Amino acid sequence: MSEQRRARLRLEISREAARLFWEQGVAATSGDQIAEAxxxxxxxxxxxxxxxxxxAEPIVMQGVVTLMTVLRSWPRRSSLEDHLTTELTRLRLGHQTPPVDLADEMLAMKMIRLADTEPALRTAWLMAYDQVERAMCVIIGDRLERPADDLEVRMHAAGAAAAVxxxxxxxxxxxxxGADVTQFTDVTAVSRRFAHAIRTATGGVVGDPVA
Amino acid sequence: MSEQRRARLRLEISREAARLFWEQGVAATSGDQIAEAxxxxxxxxxxxxxxxxxxAEPIVMQGVVTLMTVLRSWPRRSSLEDHLTTELTRLRLGHQTPPVDLADEMLAMKMIRLADTEPALRTAWLMAYDQVERAMCVIIGDRLERPADDLEVRMHAAGAAAAVxxxxxxxxxxxxxGADVTQFTDVTAVSRRFAHAIRTATGGVVGDPVA
DNA sequence: TTGCACCGTGTCACTTAGTGACGTACTGTC
DNA sequence: GACAGTACGTCACTAAGTGACACGGTGCAA
Structure with missing residues (x-):
């Protein structure tokens, strides 16, 4: 089974599971129900x-993987803000890589919200970001020209992941x-916020162009 | 049932559970076994x-709660390094507040190690630090004279918790x-490391004395 | 001392998350 | 068109966790 096909199936299951979790709570939805759905x-x-x-992990990871993919292609010569804005606008305009379905994004937000009160979902959410942290390790390690398991690299990665x-x-x-959604559709503003978060969480070590 | 008594019981259970987890793996130890132990x-x-x-949570939290307690008493006028060193030496010398049993600390480290390979324990470890993050929110919020649920406070808290x-x-x-343990018994050195971690993870916002 | 209320625990029955073993049907390949 | 690989279904089973209720200890008032 191809990696892609498997991922799509997982996502499809995740979608229904998330919907059920939201509609009736985690405890109240059984594995059988998800299967049937x-x-x-x-x-x-x-x-x-x-x-x-x-x-719930795939649906909450979905939005994050875009960010991760974008970060992986971050060239050394450009700043974090610049790279994020150019890449995110490119994604928004050229729809060849459909970023994420809007309904999926809403679902993800609902899961995050649920994670506030349901410890079971909180673990899933934290585990998802544990993955992000690992990805950050190789990205940052690469940028700082250090091994990905270097202590400082790991601390920066952890900080960045947590901030994000x-x-x-x-x-x-x-x-x-019910906040105004338009403030999150302004790509430059959003890029700046994420960049700023990563910058301060890494003590300014990650963000500037590097030689 | 007093809060303290309940905490002690939880810790006692946790101790045995951790021992079993370490000796035979998480999957191989049943709830019945823990109960019997x-x-x-x-x-x-x-x-x-x-x-x-x-x-496993209480045993891994144990070491962390000392740090949290120390941080809670951090006076505005002193730097993070200074406060940590003075408080940790005080704890080390005056044993009236027995910091943590050495065997417990070893057990905690073993759990962290297990968390590397056992996803079930990884969730527990991350959930423990989710608690730390919440505690950090009030500590940092207090220091920055902002509400604990302020976005920036939460980002700093998350970064700090992750770094720690x-x-x-x-x-x-x-x-x-099997590393040389003596390097971790030097209170000033350890304090500096933790302080440095928190400083950089918060972009330097948390660490200095404040007016 | 008796009586009462409270609450932490044990017992037992029950639900359901999750696994192992095996059969089947689909897919691609020679 | 036979064959290998593998994703899926079925069924039996283990164990994590819950609900209901009974028992025994502790504290308090009469």
């Missing part, structure tokens, strides 16, 4: 996810609370 | 812990790998 056997669900909560996570939580909460 | 009924275990993995976590992971791994 995606027309699969329950056994197959557990073959693709190690636990019920982790069914909190920013994401904040945005999600704001949108769900 | 502390001479309680299985039902009582689930009354004190929401899941098997979370049994990685440092803790690093120290744990080093000790278990």
């Amino acid at each position: 995606v027309s699969l056997s329950t056994r197959t669900i557990w073959r693709h996810f190690r636990s019920k909560e982790s069914c 996570r909190v920013l994401e939580e904040h945005i999600g909460a704001a949108v769900l609370a | 502390v001479s309680l009924s299985t039902r009582t275990i689930w009354r004190h812990f929401r899941s098997k993995e979370s049994c 976590r990685v440092l803790e992971e690093h120290i744990g791994a080093a000790v278990l790998a």
